[in-house]
Amino acid sequence: MSAASYTYAVARPFDPTRAAGLVGVDGAAIHLVRHQDLVAVVSPLAPADADETALRARLETLAELEAIARTHHRVVAAVAACTPTLPFRLATVHRSDDRVAQLLRREYRRFRETLDRLAGSVEVGVKIYVQHADASAGAMSVAERPRGSGSARVGRDYLRYRREQRDRRQHAWRRATAAAEQMDAVLAGLAIDRRQHRTQSAELFAAPGENVFNAAYLVDAGHAEELAARARRLGAENPHVTIEVTGPWPPYSFTGSEHGERT
């Protein structure tokens, strides 16, 4: 079986020496497939991985998925650092470079329009977390534990304790959500566009609390630092929430046009 072509992004042509040494999935070198004033950033998939079941199996293993996802992102980010770039979704694989060229021909106008729209822009990720005052909650501390005799009393105290705990959490959540809305309004005012993402659960990652807000802002590359600084400042001014800023990212969240994104 001949090697397949893994496609990372379409971009404006750029000096290929800037991508020299850039390594794609499975350590394969990156090359460019060109059509008029567009290039696709491609690397060959080893014949072993061009086998559909093999690649599928790899994408189902979290460690492998992580490696491929990080490689995909690294290539996209490297290209985006030197030219306007539209990232593809993970695991966009064509049978050959000819098929990639076909795609460029067929979607030429759409790619051009989207590139025009996003040229010079980056995405900044902002996540807002709420800190629960009793993060270690769950069990009562020895000092709080009711000392009264009789199990009825203990039970009542326990229920009261749990109720207060729940109310505190709800209160903190509402306060944080309100703060997030205010911050979002400020940040959206600085951005060209925004997308709200689903909040992330922090189970697998060390996060500074519970995620109540997760959004991406599209900004002119020159203003990314400003928006990030503003977000951090807003976070620092509010004692009830923690802000996490990521990026600048290539404009992953803004590649679909709002009017008629094709799925």
Added chain:
Amino acid sequence: MMEQGLWHERQGASPNLADILERVLDKGLIIAGDIKINLLDIELLTIKLRLLVASVDKAKAMGIDWWEHDPALSHPRPRQLAAENARLRKQVKALETGTLKVRR
């Protein structure tokens, strides 16, 4: 263009996997549909489905649950039901406020 370095790299840490997956799996250019971009003739959707089956707990734990909102992955039936539900609710409301005459 990204003229600045990446902040997370500047801080000496690579970006959070959940952030990356959120972007590379769920965002980015979608080219399935009118053109069939296949993983060697297996549609991207198949990968999504397989991922869903294989690691739904892990993925969900990372807050990745786009398949639940991906119209390509939801059955047409639930969508029909939702539409019908919405229509019925509207009718009920209209009946309650007396703005709708019951036909027949």
